[in-house]
Structures are given as structure tokens and as C-alpha cells.
Amino acid sequence: MVAFETLYREGTEIAVHADIEDENQTVTIHPQPEPEKPQTGDNSNIGFWIGLGAVALGGLVSVVIIKIKKKDEDDE
Incomplete structure (x- = not known):
């Protein structure tokens, strides 16, 4: 490129x-x-966190069901 003045x-x-x-x-x-x-964006592995949440939720539901059954057995 040539510049002229x-x-x-x-x-x-x-x-x-x-x-x-x-x-x-x-x-x-x-x-x-x-x-x-x-x-x-985010690099985190969303599948891992969903799986971890599902396991935690499943554990919580299991504990609640066991407590309800135990309470029903104690009432009888």
C-alpha cells in the first residue's frame, strides 16, 4: 500500500x-x-449434579417411608 500526501x-x-x-x-x-x-458458559457436569440430587431425593423418600412404616407398626 502506498500513501500519498x-x-x-x-x-x-x-x-x-x-x-x-x-x-x-x-x-x-x-x-x-x-x-x-x-x-x-459453565463447565460443570450437569448430569453429575442431577444424578446426585436424584440419589439424595431417593434417600430422603426412603427415610420418610421407613419412618412412616415404623410408626404404623408401633401404633399396632
Whole structure:
């Protein structure tokens, strides 16, 4: 890419530098590496937590059922 320069004073062109062969007017653009994308969301294993909750709930229901049965047996 080559940059050209034009200087104006009060609307009148007073200087021009537009030599396409001039190395000092050549601009080289280097491609930038793509920035690393941030991680969004959650990494936790939702299946593990659902399974753990189901086991805990099952244990709680079992304890309640056992207590109800034991209470019924004690009442008799």
C-alpha cells in the first residue's frame, strides 16, 4: 500500500508528494493473529449434579417411608 500526501493552505494546494516508487511512502500491513476467544458458559457436569440430587431425593423418600412404616407398626 502506498500513501500519498497533499498539503493545502487556505484551500490552495501548496505541496504534493505522490511518488509510487518512493519506499518512504510504502506502508506494509501485516495480518494480526486472531485474538483468543473468551470461554463463556459453565463447565460443570450437569448430569453429575442431577444424578446426585436424584440419589439424595431417593434417600430422603426412603427415610420418610421407613419412618412412616415404623410408626404404623408401633401404633399396632
